[in-house]
Amino acid sequence: MTTAPIAMEPSFVRSERTVASWLLTTDHKRIAVLYFVSVTFFLFLGGLFAMLIRIEHFAPGPTIVDAMTYNRLFTMHGVTMVWLFMIPSIPAVFGNFLLPIMLGAKDVAFPRLNLLSFYIYLLGAIVVMAALFMGSADTGWTFYQPYSAHSPSAVLPTVLGIFILGWSTILTGINFIVTMHTMRAAGLGWMRVPLFAWTMYGVSIIQVLATPVLGLSLSVVFLDRAFDWGLFDPSRGGDPVLYQHLFWFYSHPAVYIMILPAMGVISEVIPTFSRKNPASYKAIVYSTIGIAFVGFLTWGHHMFVSGMSIFDAGAFGILSMMVAIFSAIKTYTWVGTLYRGAILVSTPLVYAFEFLFLFVFGGMTGVAVATMSLDVHWTDTYFVVAHFHFIMVGGTLTAFLAALHYWFPKVTGRMYSEKWGLPAATLVFLGFFGTFFPQFLLGNAGMPRRYYQYPAQYQVLNVVSTVGAFALALGMIITFIYLTEALVRGPRAGNNPWGSRGFEWRTTSPPPTHNFTAEPDFKIGAYDYTVALPGELEEHREAGHA
Amino acid sequence: MRDLALPAGHFEDLAQQRHAAKLGIGVFLASEALLFAGLFALFAAYQTEYPDAFHEGVLHNTKVLGSVNTGILLLSSTLVALSVHAARLARRRNAAVLLALTIALGLTFLTIKLVEYGTHFREGIFPGGAGSFFTDHADAGLPLFWTLYYVVTGLHAVHVTVGLTVLGFMLAGVLRGSIAPPVTYKLEIGALYWHLVDVIWIFVWPLFYLA
Amino acid sequence: MKARTVSLRTTLVTGALLFVLWATSWSVSYVSLGPWSLAVALGIAALKAALVALFFMELVLEGAAFNFAIAAAVTLIAILIALMVGDVVTRAAPPLLPPRATHPLAQGAS
Numbered sequence: 001m002t003t004a005p006i007a008m009e010p011s012f013v014r015s016e017r018t019v020a021s022w023l024l025t026t027d028h029k030r031i032a033v034l035y036f037v038s039v040t041f042f043l044f045l046g047g048l049f050a051m052l053i054r055i056e057h058f059a060p061g062p063t064i065v066d067a068m069t070y071n072r073l074f075t076m077h078g079v080t081m082v083w084l085f086m087i088p089s090i091p092a093v094f095g096n097f098l099l100p101i102m103l104g105a106k107d108v109a110f111p112r113l114n115l116l117s118f119y120i121y122l123l124g125a126i127v128v129m130a131a132l133f134m135g136s137a138d139t140g141w142t143f144y145q146p147y148s149a150h151s152p153s154a155v156l157p158t159v160l161g162i163f164i165l166g167w168s169t170i171l172t173g174i175n176f177i178v179t180m181h182t183m184r185a186a187g188l189g190w191m192r193v194p195l196f197a198w199t200m201y202g203v204s205i206i207q208v209l210a211t212p213v214l215g216l217s218l219s220v221v222f223l224d225r226a227f228d229w230g231l232f233d234p235s236r237g238g239d240p241v242l243y244q245h246l247f248w249f250y251s252h253p254a255v256y257i258m259i260l261p262a263m264g265v266i267s268e269v270i271p272t273f274s275r276k277n278p279a280s281y282k283a284i285v286y287s288t289i290g291i292a293f294v295g296f297l298t299w300g301h302h303m304f305v306s307g308m309s310i311f312d313a314g315a316f317g318i319l320s321m322m323v324a325i326f327s328a329i330k331t332y333t334w335v336g337t338l339y340r341g342a343i344l345v346s347t348p349l350v351y352a353f354e355f356l357f358l359f360v361f362g363g364m365t366g367v368a369v370a371t372m373s374l375d376v377h378w379t380d381t382y383f384v385v386a387h388f389h390f391i392m393v394g395g396t397l398t399a400f401l402a403a404l405h406y407w408f409p410k411v412t413g414r415m416y417s418e419k420w421g422l423p424a425a426t427l428v429f430l431g432f433f434g435t436f437f438p439q440f441l442l443g444n445a446g447m448p449r450r451y452y453q454y455p456a457q458y459q460v461l462n463v464v465s466t467v468g469a470f471a472l473a474l475g476m477i478i479t480f481i482y483l484t485e486a487l488v489r490g491p492r493a494g495n496n497p498w499g500s501r502g503f504e505w506r507t508t509s510p511p512p513t514h515n516f517t518a519e520p521d522f523k524i525g526a527y528d529y530t531v532a533l534p535g536e537l538e539e540h541r542e543a544g545h546a
Numbered sequence: 547m548r549d550l551a552l553p554a555g556h557f558e559d560l561a562q563q564r565h566a567a568k569l570g571i572g573v574f575l576a577s578e579a580l581l582f583a584g585l586f587a588l589f590a591a592y593q594t595e596y597p598d599a600f601h602e603g604v605l606h607n608t609k610v611l612g613s614v615n616t617g618i619l620l621l622s623s624t625l626v627a628l629s630v631h632a633a634r635l636a637r638r639r640n641a642a643v644l645l646a647l648t649i650a651l652g653l654t655f656l657t658i659k660l661v662e663y664g665t666h667f668r669e670g671i672f673p674g675g676a677g678s679f680f681t682d683h684a685d686a687g688l689p690l691f692w693t694l695y696y697v698v699t700g701l702h703a704v705h706v707t708v709g710l711t712v713l714g715f716m717l718a719g720v721l722r723g724s725i726a727p728p729v730t731y732k733l734e735i736g737a738l739y740w741h742l743v744d745v746i747w748i749f750v751w752p753l754f755y756l757a
Numbered sequence: 758m759k760a761r762t763v764s765l766r767t768t769l770v771t772g773a774l775l776f777v778l779w780a781t782s783w784s785v786s787y788v789s790l791g792p793w794s795l796a797v798a799l800g801i802a803a804l805k806a807a808l809v810a811l812f813f814m815e816l817v818l819e820g821a822a823f824n825f826a827i828a829a830a831v832t833l834i835a836i837l838i839a840l841m842v843g844d845v846v847t848r849a850a851p852p853l854l855p856p857r858a859t860h861p862l863a864q865g866a867s
Contacts (some may be wrong), residue, residue, distance in 0.1 A: 106555075107556040174577075178566045182565050187591045200718035211577070215581060220697070223697065226557060227673065227674060236674070236675045237599075290566040
């Protein structure tokens with residue numbers, strides 16, 4: 001099967017300039033941009049909720065909000081960050097943009113379904129925002145029964161919005177899976193596909209199989225609340241622990257939905273900036289599939305103290321340990337890739353270093369809380385809060401920023417300023433660490449999570465955490481300012497400013513609408529730095545590098 | 547008449563388009579299976595907690611109607627499979643008739659379901675343990691059986707309705723000639739969805755009516 | 758990408774088998790089998806589902822990718838049910854070791 005070469009065409013940005021051509025596009029790259037604008041908005045909205053929480057915790061007693069508002073704040077922070085930012089972020093933005101290009105395809109398998117996914121996301125987001133204006137839910141993002149059935153807050157529109165969002169992720173997942181199977185360029189076998197594409201595949205499998213159970217859990221909350229059907233009402237024989245089983249059966253794989261794409265980004269950044277192939281391509285691939293599957297088996301570790309049986313607790317504890325093995329394999333492989341590589345220090349790589357450090361920190365504390373005898377002490381304290389923020393912010397958000405900088409020239413055709421990138425990355429790291437490391441100490445010292453007030457003995461660490469949060473916020477704001485400036489006025493970047501072997505760098509920056517102007521040539525592998533790309537040696541000589 | 551063999555622009559050829567469509571529906575059906583799985587798991591857990599109440603619930607259910615409905619769905623799956631055969635052989639009229647019969651059976655299923663619900667309501671069995679039935683039968687767990695019954699069969703009925711709508715579009719396509727060789731895979735996709743609706747009911751029937 | 762199809766005869770035989778199993782299941786339900794009735798009913802249901810999946814949905818012809826999607830879903834469903842029911846079943850189980858009467862906390866020691 002061969003494609004006829006496409007004549008020289010304008011980039012996907014310039015091909016059509018009307019608003020309608022953007023809002024009704026079926027081009028996966030434009031859809032990626034639409035998602036980017038949306039998820040960035042929700043990143044900052046969720047961040048705003050976080051800042052309000054941290055300001056509230058500056059002092060032990062009431063500071064800026066009352067108790068009920070505090071509960072709504074941490075609920076909306078969780079809902080916004082998890083479903084409106086984290087889950088779509090890397091797959092819907094970078095997955096959409098890059099997956100077809102990395103496979104040498106013209107688009108995803110179902111382009112119109114892709115656009116529908118975006119509008120379903122937008123609809124879900126609007127419903128959740130409507131819930132916000134109705135005062136939000138106060139149940140925590142987990143909507144535990146039976147309280148969620150009786151809470152006087154806006155639970156119904158919140159769960160309805162999340163239910164709608166779930167459809168978007170399922171449809172995107174179907175699209176990516178089918179694209180991987182059916183749209184690869186001729187001759188591109190599975191074991192030559194870029195590692196980021198593999199993580200898009202893995203995350204899609206999880207999304208497709210896990211999200212329906214979330215839909216079910218939230219539907220039952222809806223029915224119990226709207227019609228008083230009491231499926232988890234103890235007075236009618238209901239068992240609230242069963243709700244937790246259903247909720248976490250989705251929500252634990254959900255955290256792998258959030259981290260796998262981040263791992264895919266790191267698997268692209270590290271080889272490029274060490275100019276080396278990954279220490280073991282297969283190790284990354286198999287550990288990706290391993291996480292996708294074993295991640296489904298560990299949900300009960302969120303329920304150690306909820307009344308679940310000891311037998312189940314033991315089973316889940318062991319299974320939770322097992323899933324960490326795959327993350328360890330990846331980490332060793334990444335470090336092994338850096339070793340003896342030709343390192344180019346740049347903002348994407350700095351974020352990758354931050355990822356490695358913070359992810360290992362977060363991952364090891366994950367193994368710690370998976371130990372039931374220890375978790376009895378740490379559960380529902382700030383220790384757990386710190387653990388998952390190390391993974392989600394220190395891991396996923398850091399990788400999102402790495403991806404943003406790494407692929408910025410490819411998407412926009414311009415280069416951002418390293419002069420700003422490196423200091424901002426440092427500020428983000430210091431701010432993050434200052435925010436969340438004290439929370440490990442607070443949790444270990446016994447400070448519970450989701451509590452509006454705390455005893456005075458915890459104030460010092462809370463103040464440190466709040467100051468850190470301001471630094472993190474400042475770093476994020478600075479980042480988006482200089483990136484916006486680069487978008488408008490940055491110097492033109494060539495097709496391959498990083499000299500990467502990645503397949504996406506073999507087309508123009510930005511790419512044309514159909515991704516490649518001629519049949520893509522993937523004979524040289526995506527990580528093969530032992531040979532020069534066609535034209536690369538001549539470009540180097542012309543640029544004055546001997 | 548538009549050339550049926552022309553694939554959409556981003557596909558290389560029709561075989562790739564067909565492969566993508568079949569794989570896509572397969573993955574979607576897997577997600578639908580997981581949706582009902584959560585309900586089956588909830589049922590299994592509650593049945594383990596309240597075995598006697600659940601057995602009592604089964605005994606009180608409208609067994610004949612439920613069993614007839616099972617037969618109706620099995621027959622409808624057979625007919626839609628036969629309609630795929632007919633379409634592949636370009637027997638447009640046969641395919642259309644078989645599809646129409648499938649849809650008719652599906653509508654019959656829904657009608658019988660409504661009759662069942664009416665029977666339950668008249669006996670005072672409402673979801674959430676509401677209704678006079680539960681004041682007379684105060685077994686712990688009985689309200690859960692019946693609420694689960696309404697949730698599971700209700701969700702299934704929604705899927706039957708969606709399936710009938712899909713089959714309706716299939717019928718229109720067959721009659722118009724846009725679903726014919728070489729693109730009969732489009733009918734196969736609609737039929738696959740209908741088969742899943744049948745498979746789910748195959749498990750609903752013993753749990754709520756027989757055991 | 759399979760161009761093969763299930764034969765018409767296979768479809769008709771599958772349909773007939775489904776009805777036989779349906780009638781069997783219905784009849785057997787009137788026989789009191791005690792705790793086995795659910796197992797028998799679900800077993801027959803599994804057979805019917807397999808027939809629909811293999812021959813009506815033509816899984817018997819499809820390639821590895823399609824079957825993997827189905828197998829993955831089935832496995833996960835089994836795990837979900839097993840661990841949820843397992844929780845309920847084992848909640849009343851006694852601890853593996855009896856509590857030590859001489860535990861320091863039991864004696865009020867600091």
